[in-house]
Amino acid sequence: MPDLATPLIAWYRENARDLPWRHPEFGAWGILVSEFMLQQTPVARVIPHLEAWLERWPTPSSLAADAPAEAVRQWANLGYPRRALWLYRAAVEIRDRHDGVVPRDVDALLALTGIGDYTARAVAVFAYGDRHPVVDTNTRRVLARAIDAKSQPEAPARRDLAAMDAILPRDDNEAAIVNAATMELGAVVCTARSPRCEACPVARVCGWRVAGYPDTGDDRRKQARYEGSDRQARGAVLKQLRDAAPQPIPFDEVIAQWPDAPQRDRAIDSLIADGLAEASDDVLRLPS
């Protein structure tokens, strides 16, 4: 297998974007918050929200001392609001089980609410400098193309974890750079649509390129339509709750003009089931 680490390190040194969480003094809590926000939300949308969040809650304990409703409200329109609730719960767990310090151990991180294989290792690597494979969707695409000669990832995520580990240098610091560089390459060069192979440091050894860009894979189901969906209804309810907070909203007035009444009721029920809303008497409110 060709050496990917060396060209990736050299490329990253010259081309890495200057992102807030890459500054050495950013801190483990800042990294953790950034990783929560970056789960399925683009970098450009995250940055201003991240800075506001950390200004308001500079530590896990400061967030844990507030109400979950405030976390959901501060999350604003970042999307997937369960992440706000999970981040809040993780802050409580960090306060209660880790003396308010973001854990360094991967298994301890995995035990926190809302943290999975990607986020746990991202924190251990980017906040603490330990050597672990960090595999996100960008990394998976780069590995699929460079190593498997596929246009899109097909291998199980578990296998990509091992594949990434096999690429990492022994040195902790260099391993962290290769993790970041692989993600960065997937984000800005080896993109899902119209990759910029002319700017790619590993183009010469890329299996997909060498094979003539075979279009295997790409059998992904297309994303469900958002307009008219239950998700849109949930979003509308939660936005109304956010805008009214701390005032609750009478049930009768919850997206009262919504064209599909059963869908509205499903949205309210599912938000309550998720812990993103609370019902009491005849009103609906953010979780206390």
Place this chain on the structure above:
DNA sequence: AAATCGTGGAA
């Protein structure tokens, strides 16, 4: 283990 979960910008 496939389905579900927001939102906005770019192609």
Place this chain on the structure above:
DNA sequence: TTTCCAAGATT
């Protein structure tokens, strides 16, 4: 206009 996609996690 519609479609695609974006540093995933959970059930």
